[in-house]
Amino acid sequence: MECARTAKNLQLSFSGDLLETVSMHNDGKILxxxxxxxxxxxxxxxxxxxxxxxxxxxxxxxxxxxxFLWNNVSADHIADFFDAFITHPKARKVNSVLLRDFVRSMAATGELTSWTLALLGGGSGGEHTFAGGLTIDKMTKRTADKDIADRYTIGRLLSPRDEAIDLDNAAWSVALARTKKMFNPDAGRQKDGVKPSEPDTPNGPSIRFIRGRGSEADGVPPAPQRGLLLLYPLDPQLAGSDALAGRKAPVMAFGVSFPSSDSGVKVEYAVDHLLWAQEYGPAD
Known part of the structure; x- marks a missing residue:
């Protein structure tokens, strides 16, 4: 009954957000x-x-x-992917149905219409061949949280540099300059009495800001039409999970980076807002 009392329809926008699957199914049929x-x-x-x-x-x-990387992927292809991909119910924000609806709603306004798609390897795992004979020589290793048995839970999916894979050098440099401008080596972040050094790579918020809004002064055009979807095949043999021990085929995980936008498009989500606030903070 507690869930019923706290259930609420939230209005969510993913513009300027990075979402990544860190809680995944371990059921073979869903995988x-x-x-x-x-x-x-x-x-x-x-x-x-x-x-x-x-x-x-x-x-x-x-x-x-x-x-492998593809440019100018249509919103329909991306929305169809989210429509068929089954995210875990415990991953409240990374909800494939919401992502599908958001992409379609944004595309109807002329944004998120032309995507970059990347299928990435380079880890320490085994080999897997995808459609079209595209072979990832080394799948990604992500270790499962052994204290969580009902799903495959990891700490972080993306390497920070991956989110900028669609930026050219000019846009990357402007995003780095913005990151440095926002950098504040406050005392609370010191480790062993040493202040953190100035960043040498752009952070996620700056990447998404520059992708969506550009920088007229630096000759970087805005690209609110360009979303980024990153696909990662995770090697189940390296997950350290009993539930995945007999699996050979990869566990597919994704990260999706949305450019900043002023469109105001939101999608409705019925969720326990107290649990949402505990995990993500307040929502509209």
Missing amino acids: DQNLDTANKLIAACGSPDERNIIKRMRGEQEQRWDG
């Missing part, structure tokens, strides 16, 4: 469906624009990723 859903998206996107090694200049240095 197979999610893998099939990822393969259908990959097949729908056709030949990758970049394959095997993805390269980006970052200042004077080059960064590399192992994997």
